[in-house]
Structure formats: structure tokens, C-alpha cells
Amino acid sequence: MRKTKILKNPPAFISYASAAGYEEHRGPLGCKFDFHDETDLFGSDSWEKAEGELAHTVLSLALKKGGISEQDVEVLFAGDLQNQCVASSSGLYNFGIPYLGLYGACSTCTEALLLSSLYLETSEGDTIAAAVTSSHYCAAERQFRTPLEYGGQRTPTAQWTATAAGAFLLGRKESGVRITEIMPGKMIDSGICDASNMGAAMAPAAADSVFALFSDEKHDISSFDRIVTGDLGDTGSFFLHELLSKDGIDIRDKHEDCGLLLYDRNAQDVHSGASGCGCSASVLAAHYLPMLEKRELKKILFMSTGALMSPSSVQQRIPIFGICPAVVIESD
Amino acid sequence: MRKTKILKNPPAFISYASAAGYEEHRGPLGCKFDFHDETDLFGSDSWEKAEGELAHTVLSLALKKGGISEQDVEVLFAGDLQNQCVASSSGLYNFGIPYLGLYGACSTCTEALLLSSLYLETSEGDTIAAAVTSSHYCAAERQFRTPLEYGGQRTPTAQWTATAAGAFLLGRKESGVRITEIMPGKMIDSGICDASNMGAAMAPAAADSVFALFSDEKHDISSFDRIVTGDLGDTGSFFLHELLSKDGIDIRDKHEDCGLLLYDRNAQDVHSGASGCGCSASVLAAHYLPMLEKRELKKILFMSTGALMSPSSVQQRIPIFGICPAVVIESD
Numbered sequence: 162m163r164k165t166k167i168l169k170n171p172p173a174f175i176s177y178a179s180a181a182g183y184e185e186h187r188g189p190l191g192c193k194f195d196f197h198d199e200t201d202l203f204g205s206d207s208w209e210k211a212e213g214e215l216a217h218t219v220l221s222l223a224l225k226k227g228g229i230s231e232q233d234v235e236v237l238f239a240g241d242l243q244n245q246c247v248a249s250s251s252g253l254y255n256f257g258i259p260y261l262g263l264y265g266a267c268s269t270c271t272e273a274l275l276l277s278s279l280y281l282e283t284s285e286g287d288t289i290a291a292a293v294t295s296s297h298y299c300a301a302e303r304q305f306r307t308p309l310e311y312g313g314q315r316t317p318t319a320q321w322t323a324t325a326a327g328a329f330l331l332g333r334k335e336s337g338v339r340i341t342e343i344m345p346g347k348m349i350d351s352g353i354c355d356a357s358n359m360g361a362a363m364a365p366a367a368a369d370s371v372f373a374l375f376s377d378e379k380h381d382i383s384s385f386d387r388i389v390t391g392d393l394g395d396t397g398s399f400f401l402h403e404l405l406s407k408d409g410i411d412i413r414d415k416h417e418d419c420g421l422l423l424y425d426r427n428a429q430d431v432h433s434g435a436s437g438c439g440c441s442a443s444v445l446a447a448h449y450l451p452m453l454e455k456r457e458l459k460k461i462l463f464m465s466t467g468a469l470m471s472p473s474s475v476q477q478r479i480p481i482f483g484i485c486p487a488v489v490i491e492s493d
Numbered sequence: 494m495r496k497t498k499i500l501k502n503p504p505a506f507i508s509y510a511s512a513a514g515y516e517e518h519r520g521p522l523g524c525k526f527d528f529h530d531e532t533d534l535f536g537s538d539s540w541e542k543a544e545g546e547l548a549h550t551v552l553s554l555a556l557k558k559g560g561i562s563e564q565d566v567e568v569l570f571a572g573d574l575q576n577q578c579v580a581s582s583s584g585l586y587n588f589g590i591p592y593l594g595l596y597g598a599c600s601t602c603t604e605a606l607l608l609s610s611l612y613l614e615t616s617e618g619d620t621i622a623a624a625v626t627s628s629h630y631c632a633a634e635r636q637f638r639t640p641l642e643y644g645g646q647r648t649p650t651a652q653w654t655a656t657a658a659g660a661f662l663l664g665r666k667e668s669g670v671r672i673t674e675i676m677p678g679k680m681i682d683s684g685i686c687d688a689s690n691m692g693a694a695m696a697p698a699a700a701d702s703v704f705a706l707f708s709d710e711k712h713d714i715s716s717f718d719r720i721v722t723g724d725l726g727d728t729g730s731f732f733l734h735e736l737l738s739k740d741g742i743d744i745r746d747k748h749e750d751c752g753l754l755l756y757d758r759n760a761q762d763v764h765s766g767a768s769g770c771g772c773s774a775s776v777l778a779a780h781y782l783p784m785l786e787k788r789e790l791k792k793i794l795f796m797s798t799g800a801l802m803s804p805s806s807v808q809q810r811i812p813i814f815g816i817c818p819a820v821v822i823e824s825d
Contacts, residue, residue, distance in 0.1 A: 163591055166615070209805050236677050243803065244576040246596045250680060250801035251811045259495055259677035260816060261604055262801070264578045264596040272593055276608065283498070283614045304805075345568050345591035348582060469582035469594070471575065473541050473636075479583045484592060 163373040165342035165380075165489065172281040173334035175289060176227025179446035180219040181439075182298065182324030184431075188424040193447040194325075195222050201299060201324050209243060212297035213252030215326045215439075216241065220253060220293050223328035229289065231256040234330065238276045239293040240269035241438050242301050242322070253293060267359075267392050268346060268467030270294040270327060270442035271486045275343040277331045278488070287333060295326035296437030305356060305472060318358040318396045321431035323423055327442025338453040338492045346370060346486035348469065356475045360397025360420075360433055363466040366483030367393060368404035370464055374487060375410060386458040388412050389449065390485070391441035391465030392420035394434030419444035419465075441465040453492040460491045495705040497674035497712075497821065504613040505666035507621060508559025511778035512551040513771075514630065514656030516763075520756040525779035526657075527554050533631060533656050541575060544629035545584030547658045547771075548573065552585060552625050555660035561621065563588040566662065570608045571625040572601035573770050574633050574654070585625060599691075599724050600678060600799030602626040602659060602774035603818045607675040609663045610820070619665055627658035628769030637688060637804060650690040650728045653763035655755055659774025670785040674821035678702060680801060680814040688807045692729025692752075692765055695798040698815030699725060700736035702796055706819060707742060718790040720744050721781065722817070723773035723797030724752035726766030751776035751797075773797040785824040792823045 178195045186197040196218055198204075203214035216239070224231060237256070239249040240263035249262060265272040273292035280290045299309055301322035307313040331340070349369050353362035367390050374380050382388070393401055398418045405412060419441040420434035445463060452458045470481040510527045518529040528550055530536075535546035548571070556563060569588070572595035573580040581594060597604040605624035612622045631641055633654035639645040663672070681701050685694035699722050706712050714720070725733055730750045737744060751773040752766035777795060784790045802813040 169615075207809055209809060210811065213811075240596065242577075244805065245574075245598065245801065245803035247801065247803045247806040247811065250814050251806060254680035254682060254801075254814050257679060259679050261608065261677050261818070262596040262598075262816075264572065264594040266577065266594075276593065276611075279608075279611055279615055283501075283611055345593050347589060347591050348586035350586060469577065469579065469586075471577035471579045473576065474579040474583060477539055477541060479542065479545075479579065482582050482586050484594075486593070 162376055163344060163347060164377050165344040167342050168278055168282055170282055171339040171341040172278050172331040173337040173339045174329060174450055175332045175334055176223045176229060176330040177446045177450055178219050178222035178226055178328050179443040180215055180326050181443055185323055185325050185423055190423060190447055208297055208299035212241060212248035212295055212300050216248055216252035216293055216295040219326040219328040223330050227330050229330060231258055234258045234289045234291050236280055237291045238263055238273040240264050241295045248295055265484060266467030266469050267436055267438050268465040268484050268486055269438045271463060271465035271488055274329060274340060274488050275486055278340045278343050281331055289330055289332040291330050293328045294438040294442040296322050296439035298322045298324045301437060315432055316357045317432055318360060319432045320359055320394045320420060320434055320436035322437035323435045323440040325439035325443035327446040336493055338450060338490060340488050341491050342489035344487045346484040348482040348484050350480045350482055353481050354475060354478055356470060359436055359468045360394040361400055362468045362481040363393055363483035364397040364400035364404060366485040367401050367464060367466050370485040370487050371405060371412060372408055382412060382415060385415055385460055385462050387417055387461040388415045389461055389463050390418045392436035393418045393466055394420040396433045453490060456492055463488050463490050494708055495676060495679060496709050497676040499674050500610055500614055502614055503671040503673040504610050504663040505669040505671045506661060506782055507664045507666055508555045508561060508662040509778045509782055510551050510554035510558055510660050511775040512547055512658050513775055517655055517657050517755060522755060522779055540629055540631035544573060544580035544627055544632050548580055548584035548625055548627040551658040551660040555662050559662050561662060563590055566590045566621045566623050568612055569623045570595055570605040572596050573627045580627055597816060598799030598801050599768055599770050600797040600816050600818055601770045603795060603797035603820055606661060606672060606820050607818055610672045610675050613663055621662055621664040623662050625660045626770040626774040628654050628771035630654045630656045633769060647764055648689045649764055650692060651764045652691055652726045652752060652766055652768035654769035655767045655772040657771035657775035659778040668825055670782060670822060670824045672820050673823050676819045678816040678818035680816050682812045682814055685813050686807060686810055688802060691768055691800045692726040693732055694800045694813040695815040696725055696729045696732035696736060698817040699733050699796060699798050702817040702819050703737060704740055714744060714747060717747055717792055717794050719749055719793040720747045721793055721795050722750045724768040725750045725798055726752040728765045785822060788824055795820050795822050
């Protein structure tokens, strides 16, 4: 059975930032983002380049907020949803920070935090690692589904890829908010081949990670103030609760899903909720970390969910594999 | 200046395997691969699925050769060139090993070895980490350039994406071949926007990594038996030597490029040489590691080269960013 790795030198969040687009700024967390752009273009002339600018903006902000120079950052873990993760490479190359590119679909934020923590676990002194993830609604729609101009009808289970990004600088700090445990995700085949039903495709992987965590006697649901999933949305959250109930686990009192926090589903036409690499990243940076810093929360389980698929794999009827890495975040 | 991280608990190669397609088996290293398939289909009905099978085959072989069960592998780092890295996810999911997906273009093999080493640096006892990378000529051509049926003319600087894969199991071992130092790569913009000239796009990143390594007084060119790059090919290797000569560094006596070893360029129409995630992975597993095990080589610098781009980024004239992470591999 999978277990979390307890970090001997749990790294602290030295700085972090969030940035978002129009629809995200209109949502319930709108006023919490460090930056937003009403045009969703972030000064660029294409949606793909806009996402690169978004990633660039959010890391610039995190560096600025922390008073940290890019030369002081030893390594950068980043990823996004664009083919070959070009938003991360084109947006972040000119910081000149040694780079390790990741692809974990919408779980990439937690994957990047996990690997940054691992890097710092083997580093001494004042090493700083950066973790950046982004997504862009318009870039994702034309890559994964259809260009927006096509006006395709969306199904009720479909989710809205967030135009959003989060950047995190991790390192040593006397006191603060830390990542104390990490656990990679396991790919789970839920048999779903429908690219408009990501929630159902990811829920079994989230359930598997929750189950692995709480099968380990060192964890107790009551010790977490929140159990936060990335972007299961309404459909996926329902299935997560159903799947866990079969094992007698009830997390409903503690569970929140970033995909259900980002938009007001009554006022915004986002169907099952938000998704995208930038969803959990921006919600962590804008919503949860400030609460942990203010000690309104003491300890959360943070688990971005990812659906591993491509348009080709869906066309070829290869199942969509869910994955859900986890990190434990605590304030001390 | 970037430096290598010296590992305190350098992990050993416990087992490894290579697999390849028809053209690779016809090449000079052909007889060294653990497995090959003349049809390039590996029992599948599409090129994309074939690459998944190739990745599955190579990890199965590495497990079998090492007498290791997949349950004994704690984590799997993997990546490929397909959009959203679906060859790795679809090919490797049913091993059930906790998975961290990577995207470093053709540098992914070294990135996976680097992160596996980092994972083991923080682990105790008999932990095993796996690193798997693959590429497939036919899947890559239709994704990045044109389907083969189109019969597009290739330029002299173009490279041939290897249908090949390598799998590595790393862990603790009394004596053997080890990864002793690791260094992430830095993205370098060489101003190249031509997707048929990857060698020129990657050479500055390789030069930057070589320069960083040998600026550090703990390294001396003479202490390496080989300096191995991933897939610079003929064009890229020429530029690497030119760029280094400006800094007074001459590695020509020690330098070998996996992209120039995989095929016989006189007999096989591969233009500037081989490329792809599977190129350096298969050449390391089939060629260099056996030489290190037999102590025909004592110490090599292994640096897979990657070109960070997508068809969209090329169409939008975003430059191709080169990257070149490095690991030092020694036999003891």
C-alpha cells in the first residue's frame, strides 16, 4: 500500500502568487487573486502565448512578493496542459532558472510541490525551489475539444478549464506554512473514455489516494481541517464521496474541491465546475495558503487531480487514466 | 553558475532494458537491444498505441532481467513525446506503480534518471525507483510534422525520431554502476524556429551544461571516459564543438552523441542522425551501461538534449528552447 513520505526538513512557502482571467475574477475568489486580466490575453496575440505570459506573470509576482531574485532560485518545476507543455517553457525560460518540466495533467500543481519538496529535502542552507502551473480556457478548448468560434454544445458533466496560474517558492524559514508529507499518485483506469466527463475519470484516483492515506494509521481524518481536491467538480466530487462510502470513509465534512470554489455555478455557466492545472494552483495560492498563514487553518491535505489523456488517445478509445498525488500542508 | 549536486547515497542501476523498432535494429547497435519488433507496431493497431506497448515492453523486460516485481518499485518517472505524454500513461498504468509524469522533450531520459536519483537520496533501505522513456518515429512524424503517407521531403538538418525505449531500475546495491552527480538543465533560446533543425536548437543548451560542469573545479574533462550527448546529431554536434571552442573547451576526443550511434548514416537515410526520448534511453541501456558494468568505461557524463517546442509554438514563431540536464555515471 502506498504511504506518504514524511519530510525530515519540511520546506516552507517563502512566497507565492496567483493570477487569473476574466471569468475567474468574476467568481467568488476574484478579489483574492494577485493579478487578473479582463481580456484573458495578458498582452499577447494568441491564447497559447497568453498562457505563457500568465505563467511568466505569476512567477514574477511570487518573486517580487518574496523580495527574491530569480538568481536565488536553484530549480524550477513547472507544467501546463498545452501540447509539449510549451506555455511553461516559453513563459518561464527567460528567468534563466534550471528547469524540470512536468506533465501530470491537472494534477501538475501537486506534482510540482511534491518534487520541489523532494529537491529541498536533499539541499542545504537557503536553497529555493519554484513550482509553477498554469492553464488557459481558450488554449485548452481549441487543443482538447473545439475552437471557441465553433460554438460547440457542452455536456452537463463538462468542466471549464480555468484561465489561471499559481507560483510557489519553497525553502527554509523559521516558522510558517510547510509541506510536511508527500505521496505520488497512482494511475487508475476508471473505464471512462469521454473527454467531457473528467470528474468521473478522476474520482477513482482521488478515492485511491484518500484510501491509501487513511489506511496508514499515522493519519486521521479529524486531524485535517480540510481535504482539498483539485478539480473533481460536481460530478467527480459526488463519485468520490460514493466510492469512499463503500470503504466506510466519510470525508464530506472536510472535503472541498478547488473546481467548485473558483466559480459561482449559479451565476456562471461552467457546468460541473472548474478544471485545469491552474485551478488548484490558483486556489491554493489565493485561498488556502493565506488561511494557513493566518492560522485559520492548521493542516490540510492537498490533492490535485489529473486526467491523463490526449485528443488522439480519446479518438483511439484509450481510457482516460486518473491520477491524484497528495501533499500535507501545515502551519506551525 | 549552475553546479552538479553530488549525491550522498549514489543509487545503482539494479536492472535496465532497451527495446527498439526495425530501423534501429538494422543499425550498428542492433544486436545489443533486448527486444525489437520488425513491424514497429509491437502488437498494436496504431502508432500511438505501439509506443505505449514499447514502453510497457521495456519496463517489463527491466523488471524481468532484475528479478524484481512491480510491487517492489516505489515510484516511476516517465515521459515521451506524444501530446500529454499518453504513451507513458497508457503503456505503464497497469504496472500500478505510483507515477510522476515528465516532459523534457528528448532530454526526458536524463530528467527521469536525475529525479529517480533525487527520490532515492531521500529514501532508506531497499527502495527502487524506475525511469522509463520512449519515442516512436511514426507517431512523432504525424504529430510534429506530417503523416508518413504524405511523403514530405526532409531537410539535411532533419533528424530521425528513434522508435526505441529504455527502462532503468535504480536502488541500493553493494557495488555496480551508479549515478553520482546530477544537474538540471537550463532553457536556452538559440533563436531557432525551424522544427527540422533541432540540432542547432539544442547545441547551445548542451554547450551551456558542459560549460557549467567544467567551470566547476571539481570536474576535469580528463576524468571522464566519455561525454555523451543525447541527440544533437551531426549538425548539433558540430555546433556544440564550435560553441565550446570559443570558451577554449575541446571535448571532441571524449564526445559521443547517441543520435550518431544509433544508425549507420551511410546506409540508412536518417539525415543528421537520430533523435527522440527513446534515443538516449535505448543507447544508454544497450550500449553504455553494459560497458560501464564490464568496466570498459569507468565514468561518463550523460546529457540527454531536448528541444522544447510544439507544432503550435513553431507555427506561432515561438523559438525552440534547448535544454540539457546532466548526470554523472560511474562504475565502482
